[in-house]
Amino acid sequence: MSNTSSANHTAQAFISRWKLSGASERANYQLFLTELCELLGVEKPRPASDKVHEAAYTFERPVEFDDGEGKKTTNFIDLYKQHCFVLEAKQGSDKTVASEAELLGADKAKTKTGTATRDTRTWEREMKKAKEQALRYARSLPASEGWPPFW
Incomplete structure (x- = not known):
């Protein structure tokens, strides 16, 4: 198998493994990344x-927010790499197809969709909120760390 063929196989295996994931951002995002x-x-x-406040490439990097009136809260960046990126993970899921039993009147199996079902308006809205x-x-990172590129 050539290197290109092997890489394509590996990429396809990764896609296949993660395509079925859903509904559990906290359980999945660190392993996925x-x-x-x-x-x-x-x-x-x-x-x-x-x-933890000096971590340059880590999961769960704390950042402090000041409300301007002296109250501070701490939130966590899902994945941070100084001078490179801030990543906010969101877990989606694909649309579910009704099972035969459901089509015959059985109760619908309970499933979680995570943030939203992929390829829907809700998903698009949630992705915009994640970017914000x-x-x-x-913006809450110390100025001394510089600004990660955003577009």
Whole structure:
């Protein structure tokens, strides 16, 4: 098998593995992003240390928000790489197809859709909200860390 063929097979295996995921952002996003880094052949996020506010490439990077009246709250960037990106993960799911039993009148199986069902207006709206959330997080990083690229 050639390197290109092997890479395509690996990419297809990754897509197949993750296509069926859904509804559990907290359970999935760190594993998904770690496996994506492996697939792309790039450095994986570093383990957390006791200096969480200085972490340059990590999951769950804390950022503080000041309400302007002295009250501070802490939120967490899902994945942060200094000078590179702020990533806010959202879990979606595909539209479900009714089972034979449901078509014959059985109760619909309960499923979770995560943030929203992919390829819907709700999904598009939620993705825009996620981008705004990431922008707020980026603005809350210390000025000394610089601004990650956004577009």
